[in-house]
Amino acid sequence: SLLVLCGRSPPLRVSLFPRVLLGELEAHQDAWPFLLPVDQRSVPGYRKVIRRPMDLSTIRGRVSSNQYPDTEAFLSDLALVLDNCERFNEDRSEIGRAGLRLRSFLERRWAQLLQQS
Numbered sequence: 746s747l748l749v750l751c752g753r754s755p756p757l758r759v760s761l762f763p764r765v766l767l768g769e770l771e772a773h774q775d776a777w778p779f780l781l782p783v784d785q786r787s788v789p790g791y792r793k794v795i796r797r798p799m800d801l802s803t804i805r806g807r808v809s810s811n812q813y814p815d816t817e818a819f820l821s822d823l824a825l826v827l828d829n830c831e832r833f834n835e836d837r838s839e840i841g842r843a844g845l846r847l848r849s850f851l852e853r854r855w856a857q858l859l860q861q862s
């Protein structure tokens with residue numbers, strides 16, 4: 746139908762932006778607290794306080810198996826990682842500061858990628 750003809754999937758390079766961004770986040774020096782799921786048995790209170798745990802390896806698995814229906818769902822999981830961090834950690838703690846720096850990088854880098862679209 747005409748609607749199908751009007752529907753536009755993003756150009757290939759734009760659809761690769763999440764993979765580009767995720768790769769850079771995984772390699773970032775401030776990513777170390779977020780690379781793997783928090784071990785909830787070894788962190789008192791985590792399971793009770795953080796209702797929706799998320800981490801970069803889980804996001805990588807979802808990207809690799811095309812589980813994100815759109816870019817917004819991908820960005821929402823990234824935001825969840827950093828929102829959980831701010832909720833559980835003092836801003837001035839090692840992990841709290843790493844989370845704030847990684848969020849700053851993420852926001853600046855994503856804006857840069859969008860300028861290339």
Ligand SMILES: CO[C@H](O)CCc1ccc(O)cc1
Binds near residue numbers: 779783
């Ligand atoms: C992304 O890291 C989580 O916020 C857990 C932070 C944490 C883990 C163990 C501790 O002793 C303190 C904080």
